[in-house]
Amino acid sequence: MKLFVDTGNVAEIEPLASLGVLDGVTTNPSLMARVSGDPRETLKEICRIVQGPVSAEVVTTEAADMVREGRELAAIDEHIVVKVPFTKDGVRACRTLADEGIRVNVTLIFSATQAWLAAKAGAAYVSPFVGRLDDIGATGMQLIREIVDIFDNFEFGTEVLVASVRHPIHIVEAARMGADVVTVPPAVIEQCFKHPLTDIGLERFLKDWEKAQAARA
Numbered sequence: 291m292k293l294f295v296d297t298g299n300v301a302e303i304e305p306l307a308s309l310g311v312l313d314g315v316t317t318n319p320s321l322m323a324r325v326s327g328d329p330r331e332t333l334k335e336i337c338r339i340v341q342g343p344v345s346a347e348v349v350t351t352e353a354a355d356m357v358r359e360g361r362e363l364a365a366i367d368e369h370i371v372v373k374v375p376f377t378k379d380g381v382r383a384c385r386t387l388a389d390e391g392i393r394v395n396v397t398l399i400f401s402a403t404q405a406w407l408a409a410k411a412g413a414a415y416v417s418p419f420v421g422r423l424d425d426i427g428a429t430g431m432q433l434i435r436e437i438v439d440i441f442d443n444f445e446f447g448t449e450v451l452v453a454s455v456r457h458p459i460h461i462v463e464a465a466r467m468g469a470d471v472v473t474v475p476p477a478v479i480e481q482c483f484k485h486p487l488t489d490i491g492l493e494r495f496l497k498d499w500e501k502a503q504a505a506r507a
């Protein structure tokens with residue numbers, strides 16, 4: 291399962307990229323709104339750092355405008371994946387952009403039928419939002435299971451990109467279900483690195499080693 295980070299902040303992306311475990315980045319208008327400077331320059335910089343798929347979302351709502359904006363975004367860098375919302379216009383734009391060889395990530399997916407229609411429209415990725423479903427009392431991960439099953443049955447090339455991840459359990463469940471990608475906020479990636487037994491264990495190893503060295507001196 292590929293790991294993407296869900297942020298538009300270069301300062302958060304750089305240290306993660308240097309770990310050697312980051313496969314890509316997803317952004318959305320809310321995330322990009324938090325970043326100062328020219329968004330196109332930011333996207334270019336993110337692509338340079340990550341050298342993998344970087345989702346950049348359109349902010350128009352009509353198909354023709356989304357296609358124009360999508361082409362402009364795709365021209366920024368070969369790593370850009372154009373993100374469009376799941377609407378009829380978004381699906382139309384997805385089909386047009388995909389036919390032109392531009393990779394599209396269809397976002398704001400909250401049902402298996404939406405994912406299926408996006409796949410039929412040639413989406414490279416679908417982004418089901420698990421956390422936001424959990425927020426309204428549904429089970430976000432159940433949607434992932436359904437989409438993975440459907441895509442497996444019909445051999446769609448579309449990748450299931452689990453989004454709106456809130457905690458490491460979402461990551462574990464996504465991996466067990468066979469999702470292709472999980473996009474994770476930096477704070478949740480940080481949580482994955484922390485385990486008190488790792489810290490205690492390391493402290494003990496180093497103390498024991500120092501004690502032995504002192505005894506030999």
Ligand code: G3P
Pocket residue numbers: 296316317318419421422453454455473
């Ligand atoms: O990038 C889309 C998605 O990951 C947003 O997550 O936490 O705003 O529901 P969230």
